[in-house]
Amino acid sequence: MSENPNNWPLWEVFIQSKRGLDHKHVGSLHAVDAQMAIENARDVYTRRQEGNSIWVVPANAISASNHDDGGMLFDPADDKTYRHPTFYHMPEGAKYI
């Protein structure tokens, strides 16, 4: 599809569900430019009050790690449980930490 010259560029969409929270990746869509990508994201991804802020990023601006490197990149963390902050108690009522 990406070889089709009439096809619009792909954008990755990030939605912030609530003020103060981070923007989360929700999916992607096609749009002619950044402004229209935001408009389209509004229609595609915020129809059910999912958020109050939208970011769009050209999909080709994202550099990704290689799946095949997974072993080397991530497996060494397997046996280092001391890196997990499991010795702390969550304050009561704290939802977002």
Added chain:
Amino acid sequence: MISGLDRTGRKFPAPTMELKEALLTYALRRGDDNLILSNRLGEWCGHGPQLEEDIALTNRALDLIGQARNYLQYAAEVEGKGRSEDDLAYLRNERQFVNTKLVEQLNGDYAQTICRSFLYDAWHLPLQQALTKSTDERIAAIAGKAVKEVSYHLRTSSEWMIRFGDGTEESHQRAQTALDALWTYTGDLFVQDEVDAILEKAGIAPDLALIKVAFDKTVDTVLAEATLKRPADGFMATGGRQGKHSEYLGFMLAEMQYLQRAHPGATW
């Protein structure tokens, strides 16, 4: 407004017959505009040029049908003859529809669909904004809700006009062709008659001459950025408010009303 008690139990006076009739017609006009344009936009469902546009168009169609329902419900209540919003939508004939001629025009290519929406939105937004100050509380409430939706409609149709006009040679040509073809229907948006005069006097509806000022400003600003040429005001095809329509409305109603006509009272 119907004479009697409102929801809080306060008594309010019976409007004169004249005002009541004018209000009924006014609510029908507002409802019909939105109902017919909503249907036209809905025709794109599953046929949009791009998945995202398909969703965006039908989203706007849904906004418009919501607004149509609000106005037709109100019309039915004002009429007070036991008809429902559905009766008004499905059981009136072509000559009883009082929508503006612009909204019934065919979808054509995407430039024509967008251009029709743009011209409508540029008129619809200032109208709904003015109606938020209506002395009729119900209309003010309907308009208050509609304004946010319509603001978005105008922004998105304007953005497309700019991209078409200032895009490729072909998109520019198509947008200009659509604009030239639809311009003759813009006059119908500003036709005023006794209904408008009565309601303006009562503070219920604005003078459309004021809406024209806002319309002109929006159209000129967007067309300048789109490098499109505003057509000269020539012959204006009017008459929609009196139920005189172009050849296209009847076909749409035939399809839209078929089920209720063939199976009266059918529900599901």
